[in-house]
Amino acid sequence: MKISIAILNWNGKSWLEKFLPNVIENSQEADIFVIDNASNDDSVVYLKENFPNVSVIKNLENLGFAGGYNEGLKEVTNEIFCLLNSDVEVTENWLQPILDLFKQNKNIAAIQPKILDFNRKNYFEFAGAGGGLIDNLGFPYCRGRIFEELEEDKGQYNDETEIFWASGCAFFIRAEDFKKMNGFDERFFAHQEEIDLCWRLINDGKKIYYCGKSAVYHVGGGTLNKQSAQKTFLNIRNNLSMLLKNLPKKSLIWILPFRMVLDGFAGIYFGLKNGFSHFTAVLKAHFGFYKQFNGTLKKRGNFQTEKYYQTKWLIFKHFF
Structure with a gap:
């Protein structure tokens, strides 16, 4: 090999x-x-x-x-x-x-x-x-x-x-x-x-x-460090696109809108922690996701496994 x-x-x-x-x-x-x-x-x-x-x-x-x-x-x-x-x-x-x-x-x-x-x-x-x-x-x-x-x-x-x-x-x-x-x-x-x-x-x-x-x-952060607003933009936009493409339909219809609400809170958190540019990066990420929406929808495969996750409600367990 x-x-x-x-x-x-x-x-x-x-x-x-x-x-x-x-x-x-x-x-x-x-x-x-x-x-x-x-x-x-x-x-x-x-x-x-x-x-x-x-x-x-x-x-x-x-x-x-x-x-x-x-x-x-x-x-x-x-x-x-x-x-x-x-x-x-x-x-x-x-x-x-x-x-x-x-x-x-x-x-x-x-x-x-x-x-x-x-x-x-x-x-x-x-x-x-x-x-x-x-x-x-x-x-x-x-x-x-x-x-x-x-x-x-x-x-x-x-x-x-x-x-x-x-x-x-x-x-x-x-x-x-x-x-x-x-x-x-x-x-x-x-x-x-x-x-x-x-x-x-x-x-x-x-x-x-x-x-x-x-x-x-x-080393990490060789191209974009963890504090980069561009990294925030790419992570938020790409994660939403990934969910639209790969989640099973019955999960997609409620998880995607729920995640977008959570992103709003995340934008406030990132803005307070890392600066206003990170808040605007979250907004830009959502508009970037909307722009790609139809193209992403077309990329959904014929089958999406129901067994994709290893734990539930991680963000709530971890932060609250």
């Missing part, structure tokens, strides 16, 4: 300098590609001068995470794709446990490793932690991370288990499944496109897994 590691880059020369040698050293069994999203720094020149064995794929414009990978992966071969953020430090023998898991169960479409914080290596990291889950209202969370609260890694998630979504930070997927689903929804641009893809895979009868025998360390 052959694997290709694809690192999406946009003006990330400093991340490539810091982490690419580590990836190469610990990934001898993989072909390594860097997909460049029309960077205007000298990332591509740096790669060609310093890493001649790394294949560089150049997109003509910045297509975001979703479109950038969709376009770049057209030129990537092998049975397994590993979509790896440029701000990730990998560990020795990190690939083999994941490849073994793919070999054990052909119905597994996607896998993520344990994701720890590069700056606090004994804590889980926000983007994926010990495997992604979702509640009945469509709020994503992780084993090891609920909203902003992160757990210390004490070996509690060293298992291999089925999850709901795998993090785009270190996202392993069978090439045939990625192509069958037509990749990511490019309208998302960035954020939650991997959750949407995993949900579509589950609706198609596939499984998503977590492999705690493999670990990586993620």
